[in-house]
Amino acid sequence: MKFEAIAVENIPLIHAGDNLPSIICENIELQDRDIVIAASTVVAKAEGEIFKLEDITPGKTAFEVAARTGKDARFIQAVLSRSREVLVEKPFMLVTTLAGHTCVNAGIDDSNIEGGFLLYPPKNPDVSASVLGQELEKLSGRKLSVIVTDTNGRAFKIGQTGAAIGIYKVKPVKRWIGEKDLFGKLLEITEEAIADELAGAANLLMGEGAGGIPVVVIRGLDHYCEEETSIKEIYRPEEYDVIKKGLRCLQKKELN
Numbered sequence: 001m002k003f004e005a006i007a008v009e010n011i012p013l014i015h016a017g018d019n020l021p022s023i024i025c026e027n028i029e030l031q032d033r034d035i036v037i038a039a040s041t042v043v044a045k046a047e048g049e050i051f052k053l054e055d056i057t058p059g060k061t062a063f064e065v066a067a068r069t070g071k072d073a074r075f076i077q078a079v080l081s082r083s084r085e086v087l088v089e090k091p092f093m094l095v096t097t098l099a100g101h102t103c104v105n106a107g108i109d110d111s112n113i114e115g116g117f118l119l120y121p122p123k124n125p126d127v128s129a130s131v132l133g134q135e136l137e138k139l140s141g142r143k144l145s146v147i148v149t150d151t152n153g154r155a156f157k158i159g160q161t162g163a164a165i166g167i168y169k170v171k172p173v174k175r176w177i178g179e180k181d182l183f184g185k186l187l188e189i190t191e192e193a194i195a196d197e198l199a200g201a202a203n204l205l206m207g208e209g210a211g212g213i214p215v216v217v218i219r220g221l222d223h224y225c226e227e228e229t230s231i232k233e234i235y236r237p238e239e240y241d242v243i244k245k246g247l248r249c250l251q252k253k254e255l256n
């Protein structure tokens, strides 16, 4: 058994309005059931999610958080504008984004972008993945899956990994429940985080620096799925999320 991960080379620096699907198709011959994995950085650039701190006007909450944390109120405002809930303010802003993804700084980044500029992640990464997927399918005539990724830290462990933040025609988890182990015992709990594993594999070729590889194609693994899928399927329902509950308790204590 084996699969391939192929770095798509020769992608230029991406700017607002660039046609990412045609740029990808110019640089790789796609095949049926390829999984096209794109870093949120280039998806966001193409969508024009670029901004300058000077252009942000902080509101009351942003000033309050800034006073508590010593951070730039304009940056806080940018984070708040993309968040539905703040779970941790200090030493870093851990939030759940409007799209439901929980990450530091709402995924706002100033790396791999021209000096003085920052980048919001795509506002609705599932939609970004679908649009990219449909365009790529039109251009290539192939059946494809797409994953939009970002680099995220993890609870409990040092080191960031690629994570899926938007998907198209790929199931985000594989349910092993009901299948048997080597000894015939029924599996009762395990769900494998396929989309995140694929994102992690692609990130091995992307790296985090000046590599210039924002798109990777995974070939030889069959995770294509015809039905509509959403990354929201992997967000743990509120009532089972004990970590979030704990963080909310801590927040309340610290603010009182």
Ligand code: GDP
Pocket (backbone or CB within 6 Å): 010, 011, 012, 013, 014, 015, 039, 040, 041, 042, 045, 109, 111, 112, 149, 150, 151, 205, 206, 207, 208, 209, 210, 211, 212, 213, 214, 215
């Ligand atoms: P993120 O994980 O989505 O935040 O993206 P990163 O900033 O970690 O970048 C992932 C990869 O994409 C790295 O290899 C970067 O060098 C590359 N990259 C970022 N922006 C561009 C771009 O505009 N053009 C090209 N060719 N590569 C880029």
Ligand code: MN
Pocket (backbone or CB within 6 Å): 040, 041, 107, 109, 150, 151
């Ligand atoms: Mn990022």
Ligand code: MN
Pocket (backbone or CB within 6 Å): 039, 150, 151, 207, 208
């Ligand atoms: Mn990255």
